[in-house]
Ligand code: PEP
């Protein structure tokens with residue numbers, strides 16, 4: 001029987017395929033006693049599970065693409081080594097014999113005691129190794145239980161042409177899955193502007209999040225249809241539904257093909273206002289999509305994905321190499337490299353990068369705060385960006401700035417590095433522009449005070465909205481409050497645009513609001529003339545701009561700033577988009 005489940009559509013498009021389930025939930029372990037005669041068999045079961053875990057990891061290891069952007073191989077090797085260690089392979093067997101208990105319980109006892117020792121260590125690097133132990137143990141426990149994959153254990157080859165159903169996917173999981181032929185994502189948790197949703201949009205993969213308690217109703221290999229626009233998934237659809245959605249898929253394909261006609265045309269309104277339209281990327285590989293849609297400049301390069309799914313941060317050479325690839329692909333056009341924004345939902349394997357507030361990580365040690373606390377993490381990136389500036393048009397952008405003191409600290413670091421590079425006769429652009437994200441309300445409110453200290457600004461609405469409205473952007477439970485049209489949000493945007501203009505500093509928007517076809521005219525009406533959007537939205541946004549006239553947009557847009565009722569706001573927006 002077919003079943004329809006409703007969630008939040010975060011990346012439009014229709015996908016039809018077989019489900020691949022990924023679980024993060026902890027494996028529940030129960031203890032049971034075994035009679036003497038059953039122990040041998042239980043030990044054999046345990047040894048088989050270890051052998052299978054080894055096989056799984058080896059298999060994944062062999063499949064890691066040579067040019068993988070993240071150091072997955074090192075990550076897997078560390079796990080393989082643990083499977084050779086008697087602490088995990090021999091001691092649980094001794095415990096089984098001693099306590100006459102099942103394999104799962106013996107492994108749990110051993111894992112608990114190892115973790116306890118790690119917890120007592122002062123050395124943050126060593127204590128972070130406990131994550132690896134836990135991951136390896138979870139893998140063995142799942143094999144013992146015959147459970148579905150964890151994100152860490154999936155074989156990328158088995159993901160081709162599947163629809164991923166997960167309780168949740170971190171940006172790191174999504175990064176690991178990228179470019180492996182996944183048709184769509186569906187998760188039980190998550191919000192519209194969570195980084196996972198942004199990645200899905202950027203990869204052009206349909207995605208639905210917030211499908212609460214969907215997993216009991218869906219089995220691996222069920223056929224599902226994902227409608228990323230409506231936020232609906234159909235499980236085991238009937239033939240009529242399949243026909244209908246295949247037709248919609250075909251129409252969408254034709255629409256996208258038609259859009260490519262404007263690929264090489266300029267971005268300019270009907271009444272002659274040129275608009276700057278740039279692209280957001282997360283990986284150097286995204287440059288292929290950028291080229292496909294005719295994008296020229298990169299308005300936001302999120303570099304944090306370079307840090308994910310690996311044990312040690314990238315060194316200066318690796319940063320430099322990756323940035324050089326992007327610059328080469330740009331053939332003279334500019335790239336805005338954003339310094340690393342780790343923290344909150346963007347986590348790395350090793351928590352020693354940042355020890356921050358666990359109750360409210362979005363307000364904790366994130367982005368520039370973390371970088372300034374950990375110069376050993378930040379400096380290699382700054383050096384690499386400066387070196388890369390000798391190869392093309394590079395701008396540097398700082399995320400999560402909340403005050404001038406942070407800008408000054410970064411500037412001092414840059415000055416120091418420039419002097420170092422000069423002494424080492426290493427080339428860089430001494431005029432490399434640097435700017436800030438306007439994503440903390442404090443900076444939006446004080447753009448007039450900040451603007452003269454930077455070369456450019458870019459509005460990060462994903463975070464700005466989260467902080468203005470006090471809602472976690474990744475939390476599906478409060479997603480209904482995530483409202484880009486809230487007058488408080490629009491007033492801040494307007495205030496920041498006006499202040500930047502007055503200070504004669506360029507201001508753009510790289511938050512997802514700019515990639516949303518519903519808001520682009522409104523934003524032009526508020527005075528914005530520069531946008532950076534995800535590659536999949538690029539042509540659609542360009543088409544809207546090219547079909548719009550600036551004239552008449554401002555009075556309507558400004559009207560929303562003074563409108564409290566949502567129904568009225570929707571009406572005004574309808575008129576703007578009519
Ligand atoms: C934003 O906050 O709008 C933004 C572009 O940054 P990120 O989504 O990476 O936090």
Ligand code: MG
Nearest residue numbers: 439460462463
């Ligand atoms: Mg942000």
